[in-house]
Amino acid sequence: MATVQLFVTCLVDAFAPQVGEAVVDLLERLGLTVEFPFGQTCCGQPAFNAGFRDEARRMAVHTLEVLDATEGMIVLPSGSCADMVIRHIPDLVADDPDLSEAAQRVAARTREFTSFLVDDLDVTDVEATGAGSCTLHHSCHGLRNLGVKSQPERLLDNVQGMDRVELADATECCGFGGLFALEMPDVSIAMLDRKLDNIEASGADTIVGGDISCLLHIAGGLHRRGSSIEVRHIAEILAKR
Amino acid sequence: MTSFLERARSDIGTPPIAALQIGARRFSDHRAHAVEAFPPMDDMRDRARAIRLHTLANLDRYLAQFADALEGVGGHVFFAADAHEANEYVVQLAHARNVERIVKSKSMLTEELHLNDALEAEGMEVVETDLGELIVQLANDRPSHIIAPVLHKTRFEIGTLFEEKLGVPYTDDPIQLNTIARRHLRPLFLTADMGISGVNIAVAQTGSICIVTNEGNGRLTTTAPRIHVAMLGAERLVPSIGDMSVILEVLARSATGQKLSVYTNVLTGPRRPGEPDGPDELHVVIVDNGRSKVLAGPSSEILACIRCGACLNVCPVYRTVGGHAYGSTYPGPVGSVLTPALFDLDEWSDLPYASTLCGACLEVCPVRIDIPRLLLDQRNLSVQTRTGPMWMRRPLRAYAGAATHPGRFRALLRAGAVIGRLFRTGWIRRLPWRGAAWTRGRDLQAPVKSFHRRWKERNRGS
Ligand code: SF4
Numbered sequence: 160m161a162t163v164q165l166f167v168t169c170l171v172d173a174f175a176p177q178v179g180e181a182v183v184d185l186l187e188r189l190g191l192t193v194e195f196p197f198g199q200t201c202c203g204q205p206a207f208n209a210g211f212r213d214e215a216r217r218m219a220v221h222t223l224e225v226l227d228a229t230e231g232m233i234v235l236p237s238g239s240c241a242d243m244v245i246r247h248i249p250d251l252v253a254d255d256p257d258l259s260e261a262a263q264r265v266a267a268r269t270r271e272f273t274s275f276l277v278d279d280l281d282v283t284d285v286e287a288t289g290a291g292s293c294t295l296h297h298s299c300h301g302l303r304n305l306g307v308k309s310q311p312e313r314l315l316d317n318v319q320g321m322d323r324v325e326l327a328d329a330t331e332c333c334g335f336g337g338l339f340a341l342e343m344p345d346v347s348i349a350m351l352d353r354k355l356d357n358i359e360a361s362g363a364d365t366i367v368g369g370d371i372s373c374l375l376h377i378a379g380g381l382h383r384r385g386s387s388i389e390v391r392h393i394a395e396i397l398a399k400r
Numbered sequence: 401m402t403s404f405l406e407r408a409r410s411d412i413g414t415p416p417i418a419a420l421q422i423g424a425r426r427f428s429d430h431r432a433h434a435v436e437a438f439p440p441m442d443d444m445r446d447r448a449r450a451i452r453l454h455t456l457a458n459l460d461r462y463l464a465q466f467a468d469a470l471e472g473v474g475g476h477v478f479f480a481a482d483a484h485e486a487n488e489y490v491v492q493l494a495h496a497r498n499v500e501r502i503v504k505s506k507s508m509l510t511e512e513l514h515l516n517d518a519l520e521a522e523g524m525e526v527v528e529t530d531l532g533e534l535i536v537q538l539a540n541d542r543p544s545h546i547i548a549p550v551l552h553k554t555r556f557e558i559g560t561l562f563e564e565k566l567g568v569p570y571t572d573d574p575i576q577l578n579t580i581a582r583r584h585l586r587p588l589f590l591t592a593d594m595g596i597s598g599v600n601i602a603v604a605q606t607g608s609i610c611i612v613t614n615e616g617n618g619r620l621t622t623t624a625p626r627i628h629v630a631m632l633g634a635e636r637l638v639p640s641i642g643d644m645s646v647i648l649e650v651l652a653r654s655a656t657g658q659k660l661s662v663y664t665n666v667l668t669g670p671r672r673p674g675e676p677d678g679p680d681e682l683h684v685v686i687v688d689n690g691r692s693k694v695l696a697g698p699s700s701e702i703l704a705c706i707r708c709g710a711c712l713n714v715c716p717v718y719r720t721v722g723g724h725a726y727g728s729t730y731p732g733p734v735g736s737v738l739t740p741a742l743f744d745l746d747e748w749s750d751l752p753y754a755s756t757l758c759g760a761c762l763e764v765c766p767v768r769i770d771i772p773r774l775l776l777d778q779r780n781l782s783v784q785t786r787t788g789p790m791w792m793r794r795p796l797r798a799y800a801g802a803a804t805h806p807g808r809f810r811a812l813l814r815a816g817a818v819i820g821r822l823f824r825t826g827w828i829r830r831l832p833w834r835g836a837a838w839t840r841g842r843d844l845q846a847p848v849k850s851f852h853r854r855w856k857e858r859n860r861g862s
Contacts, residue, residue: 167851169803171851172813172850172851172852173813173816173817173847173848173850174845174847174848175845176848176849176850176851176853176854179851179854179855180851180854195855197806197852197855198806199806200802200803200804200806200809201799201803201809203800203803205796205799206796206799206800207776208757208776208779209779209783209788209789209792209796210752210776210778210779210780210781210782210783210788211780211783211792211793211796212780212783214796214797214799214800215800217800217803217804218800218803218804220804221803221804225806299756299757299758299759299760300757300759302759303758303759303760303762303763304759331716331758331760332716332756332758332760334716334756335756336755336756336757336758337756338753338789338792339753339755339756339757340837340838340842341834341835341837341838342405342750342753342789342837343404343405343408343717343753343754344405344837344838344840344841345405345408345409345412346405346408346412346717346720346721346754347756347841348840348841348842349412349413349720350716350717350720350756351841351842352841353716353720375844375845376842378845379838379842379843379844379845380841380842380843382827382842382843383841383842383843
């Protein structure tokens with residue numbers, strides 16, 4: 160039985176632990192042994208995106224130390240954090256030969272959750288069941304930097320009893336962008352409003368995504384609107400049977 | 401100076417932005433269809449990128465070759481180090497040749513240099529002849545888009561403007577508006593002493609300049625007056641005519657979804673004896689104005705840009721705020737990199753932050769410029785020079801301190817969960833300090849019992 164390492168990401172850890180649990184449940188159902196490296200914290204992406212590379216580097220090095228000491232594939236329920244580990248951390252530590260090697264090793268073992276299921280395990284039907292209708296928002300980093308698009312679509316399409324309806328401009332950014340949401344609030348909120356209008360217009364009763372950062376943004380906006388549309392990470396949908 | 405956010409704030413949700421949003425979407429849809437209908441596009445993009453990067457890596461050599469070739473066919477070349485030198489050259493030339501009226505074809509470089517102001521200050525009449533630029537000029541406005549300067553105006557506004565400034569009866573019919581502009585411009589073309597154009601692509605080998613338009617005004621500007629002055633950004637070269645054709649393949653498709661722009665003029669030197677038209681004199685002003693600084697710096701890749709505007713059209717931020725929010729000649733993603741690199745990071749330090757790094761720009765750029773990476777590099781530079789959002793430093797340092805000590809990190813999670821419990825509904829409606837920017841338009845889910853603790857409780861140990 161293969162062993163996989165779960166890296167939950169800091170936002171899931173603090174705000175949406177049920178997503179981590181769903182990933183564990185599902186991977187175990189698929190016959191994998193899930194390990195959770197307990198020393199894990201944050202990959203450093205927030206600081207990196209804000210331009211604070213010294214701070215980002217410290218977090219990245221810590222993440223490398225924790226992950227490089229483990230074995231098997233590393234699975235993240237987040238496209239943007241996976242992108243950080245796969246593409247940016249190697250750049251951040253490129254000046255140090257030892258760290259650089261570790262970063263390459265870790266990057267090679269790291270996968271975004273849905274692409275791990277579809278591309279590595281070759282599973283598109285996880286025998287999940289659901290109800291009602293959902294619509295899928297594609298988060299930017301997973302989509303454009305890691306090529307995660309068809310994987311979540313196929314997985315969702317195989318959920319028994321749940322319809323997937325199209326979302327207009329499903330690949331357009333929701334306006335979160337980490338620091339952007341705080342530095343450029345008016346712009347961020349206007350972008351979010353467009354996203355929420357599209358979500359409401361889709362008629363779906365659940366909005367699904369693969370990255371908790373965007374989902375926190377979308378959920379926060381929907382809640383402010385008093386909307387009853389549910390916000391779910393794709394792992395939560397796929398874990399249900 | 402105002403900040404990006406202030407400029408954006410006053411524009412968001414206004415009718416001009418709505419107009420721009422529709423226009424930008426139309427362009428990007430057209431682009432998508434054109435790319436789909438042209439399977440070699442991917443390959444062409446790679447070739448275009450290689451050509452541009454190769455040229456930049458050997459720019460001195462190609463500039464010298466271009467200057468020699470152009471002089472060989474009777475053209476004049478002037479290298480201008482900055483805006484002042486460039487403007488001064490044109491002003492002096494105009495004086496020396498007793499120029500009174502000047503017609504101009506669309507050129508962003510002259511916008512960057514404020515050349516019109518310089519000429520008008522000397523008493524010369526300067527007429528923009530690109531329909532969009534003419535409208536901008538009549539309205540005393542600024543362009544909001546690289547290739548469609550008045551993307552932010554509706555035809556109703558243009559109708560009113562023409563009624564007011566040109567003394568014609570109001571119409572909002574695009575064809576009639578076009579005819580009005582044409583009638584207005586015809587006599588001006590014929591009586592102008594000098595034509596000023598930009599240059600889309602310059603060819604080093606032959607000394608040729610290529611000017612691409614959709615209205616034919618470029619052709620008139622460069623051939624009707626007796627003097628033609630072409631303003632060339634020092635980076636906009638390719639080695640050969642063959643290379644130029646590769647750029648043309650990707651340029652129009654990326655910009656408007658056309659296979660080729662309606663008018664693609666390649667000019668090599670002034671009129672030769674026996675030729676029916678063309679200017680007696682051709683001057684090419686090669687403008688540096690910060691470009692060699694960019695070339696030597698970490699953002700040099702942005703100089704590969706061929707100004708197609710595709711990155712603007714797909715950018716969700718640009719579509720939300722419009723071009724004026726970017727505050728300089730170059731808006732959108734390309735502007736967010738180019739403006740601070742070309743001018744002054746101090747003054748423009750917020751532009752690299754005017755992006756969510758969503759990557760839509762990189763996805764469409766015909767020369768595959770990694771704009772998100774360049775933005776990240778500039779953000780880092782702005783932190784190093786302390787011009788960026790320094791308020792983040794303390795919180796991020798504290799967070800990094802916790803995140804590099806797992807015990808502290810878990811304590812932080814526990815503290816978060818304790819605070820989270822204070823919010824009975826599970827939602828935070830108002831955050832203090834900088835967090836207020838979040839809760840202005842969104843609620844925040846309260847932190848809950850962490851995954852770390854749930855994992856432990858599942859008896860998995862640690
Ligand atoms: S950066 Fe790329 S997409 Fe944007 S204008 Fe330049 S060439 Fe076009």
